[in-house]
Amino acid sequence: MAMEALTYDRALAYKDEFPPREYETWQPRKVLLVLLEIDPFADKDSSLAVGVEKEYGKPAPEMKSLGSEVVLSMKVLKKHYDALGSYLHIQSLKHSKTGEGLDFKRFRNRCGDITEFINKVLSSSVFNCTLGRFMSIKCIECGNSIRKRIPVGEKIFEAKCYNCMATYIVTDDGAGNFKQAPHQLKVKCGGTGCHHEIVVWQHELEVGRHWKCPECSGVNAFALGVTYEKASNN
Ligand SMILES: [Zn+2]
Ligand SMILES: [Zn+2]
Structure with missing residues (x-):
């Protein structure tokens, strides 16, 4: 739950950019994937420092540190989050068939590793900092x-x-x-002799989507196709 809470907190820092259709996403890894699409630095640790430039555009010779932040990264989530699942649910048929039992000593060690990391994140002197243009x-x-x-x-x-x-x-x-x-394309009607064109958005290019041509009244649909090129003879 701590890993989930930290990831949702992180998502809140990006709330203006977080697509509403992803609001129901709850798996931390999926939420973090959305965040990484918005900002490739969303799961990276950072340090914040400020200083007055002597020369415009050149880093200031003297910087004052404001602190550092450790972020719950994709690497940690991948390593630990899913692995906890096997302890939360009844063992699957496959596992009970093979007689593979739960290793509680390993589980305790894993929880220890996670706690250590969560502590680092929560004791960061800077929290949920995102900078961007x-x-x-x-x-x-x-x-x-x-x-x-x-x-x-x-x-x-x-x-x-x-x-x-x-x-x-x-x-x-x-x-x-x-x-x-x-991001649009012009698509010509497929009817023989018909030259009518419609404009479609990139996201509308889907197999099965169709439209009625206003000029010849025929129905066009996007479909999968195969292109073929003859082997060259050299
Ligand atoms: Zn719009
Ligand atoms: Zn047509």
């Missing part, structure tokens, strides 16, 4: 405003509207200006 765009599909953490060192990145799922390719010109291009 943000930009916001307006969704042209639903009008929702999209707030996006700018990925470190990336000039082109994707932003998603969690209201209607539309995605955008955002380009950073380096001077604080962002250009947004809707």
Whole structure:
């Protein structure tokens, strides 16, 4: 429960960016995966220090430490969280068949390791610190405003509207200006001789999705296909 509580706390620090459809996700590993998608540093330890720059853009010669934070990482969750499950549930048929019993000495050791780590996290002098640069765009599909953490060192990145799922390719010109291009494709009607085109969002490209062509009234659907290339003869 401590591991769960720490992960949910961490998610709260990202609440403006956490997609509402993930609110029902409770497994800490899945929650952390969502956080890592938002911020690759979400499960990394950090230290915070401030200092006055002597020269603009160059690190200050003197830094004053504000403290450090140890975060419950994916590595620890992977190692310990699932392993606890076997002690919380009745043994599976497979295990009782093979006669594999529970090793309570190992369980105690594991709990000891977890406690040690939880203590480190909770005694951090900085807690739940997230830093980032943000930009916001307006969704042209639903009008929702999209707030996006700018990925470190990336000039082109994707932003998603969690209201209607539309995605955008955002380009950073380096001077604080962002250009947004809707992630859309033009798709031509499959009817012979019909040239009607519709515009679909990237997230709408799904096998089985269909539409009626307003020009020829035929029905188009996305389907799986196979492409083939003949072997070259050299
Ligand atoms: Zn939208
Ligand atoms: Zn058509």
